[in-house]
Amino acid sequence: MHGHTGAGALQAYSSLAVGADQLFADLALEHGAELTAVIPSGNYTEDFGAPGELARFEELRGRAAREVRLGFPRSTGEAYYAAGAYIADHCDRLLAVWDGAPARGLGGTADIVRYAREQGVPVTVIWRAGQGRSRPARR
8 A cells, every 4th residue: 555646646556455455545535645446366356255345345446546457367475466566666655554474475564565665665564553563573
């Protein structure tokens, strides 16, 4: 997830996954940002299983000013990593809701935070309520 300020409106990028991605997209739209939906794979909609999840995704997707579709046919770790890297490559600052723990699979938050830092993109880590900072932030 990230914001970008250019010549026009604030730009926000998100893959619109359940949880922080959708919350970020909602808040960005609420504050007048233009949303770009970054869709990792052709079967991404299958990732939304619980009732209402797909509808919520489609609602936010419909409010996006732009949509970027990556060429992966299926939702794999590689597809998620590519989506996160795309967002990091196009932002002035990456906002990451992260508990400081290693990624639970390729393309997890830790991987994208590390990638962004390697590219020199400023990263703001947002700690969830109740999360300690005892773990080192960098790995």
